Each structure stands twice: as structure tokens, then as C-alpha cells.
Amino acid sequence: MPPVPQQHGQAGPSVWQKMKMGAVMGGGVGLTIGFIFGSWSIIRGGAGPRGFMATLSQYMLSSAATFSFFLAIGSVIRSDALIPPHLQAAQMQLLSHSPLVSSKAQGLRLMKARWEAEHKCRSSTQA
Structure with missing residues (x-):
């Protein structure tokens, strides 16, 4: 029904x-x-x-x-809840479809940039 x-x-x-x-x-x-x-x-x-x-x-x-x-x-x-359940479900659905990384290549670039920043930070603290 x-x-x-x-x-x-x-x-x-x-x-x-x-x-x-x-x-x-x-x-x-x-x-x-x-x-x-x-x-x-x-x-x-x-x-x-x-x-x-x-x-x-x-x-x-x-x-x-x-x-x-x-x-x-x-x-x-x-x-x-502050908002009705059907609006909460819509909000969660919208939030789950907004990826932080859109492609593998972009993810690899982001990871390499973080590694380089971490390497620079470690090398500056060791010196």
C-alpha cells in the first residue's frame, strides 16, 4: 500500500x-x-x-x-530531529554524492602533494 x-x-x-x-x-x-x-x-x-x-x-x-x-x-x-526525516535523507544523499576526489589522477596528485609537504616539514625539523 x-x-x-x-x-x-x-x-x-x-x-x-x-x-x-x-x-x-x-x-x-x-x-x-x-x-x-x-x-x-x-x-x-x-x-x-x-x-x-x-x-x-x-x-x-x-x-x-x-x-x-x-x-x-x-x-x-x-x-x-530538527528537520523532517525525508529532508534528512535527501541531505545525506546529496552529501554522499559530492566526492572529495573526482578522479584517480587527481587523487594521486593530491597524495603526492601531501607527501612532499610532509617530507619538507620533516626535513626542516631535522635540520
Whole structure:
């Protein structure tokens, strides 16, 4: 499915909104993972003295709390850039295509000039 085109006149979600969205997504993932691992643990080792529902809910809630905490923090850290991610990618692409040396011959000339400058510097300090 192609991404939804963004309109230039509207601002993106705030950091608070991104944090809430990360927490909700983490909660959903955590509940699912907690259900899977809690069910497996109950099937494998029994429900324990507290019963099936209490044990399963403890697995689910602890997993949901952990996932939501870390995904909320991760979504804030990810959105902490000064410029939007698509502009950062364009900037990196432009910077990577501007080579310092355009040809092998130019690189060889630059290297020889640096060697000669270093040789002159060493010979002047030894004398």
C-alpha cells in the first residue's frame, strides 16, 4: 500500500501525540505478546495458586506496560530531529554524492602533494 501523500500546509503530529501513539501501539503489542507467553506458561506449568485469569492478566499487563514505555520513548527519540526525516535523507544523499576526489589522477596528485609537504616539514625539523 503506498504511503499517504502529505500536504505542505499542515504540520505533523506533535511530540506528545507521537509519544501517545507509541504508547498505544506498544500496549497493543505488549498485550498480544503477554497473552501468547502467558498462555504458554500456564499450559506448560499450570495456573498456580492465583488461578488462570489472574496469572494471564499479570503476564499481559506487565508486558503491555514494558512495551508501551519503550515504544513511547522510542517514538519521541525518533522524532527529535530538527528537520523532517525525508529532508534528512535527501541531505545525506546529496552529501554522499559530492566526492572529495573526482578522479584517480587527481587523487594521486593530491597524495603526492601531501607527501612532499610532509617530507619538507620533516626535513626542516631535522635540520
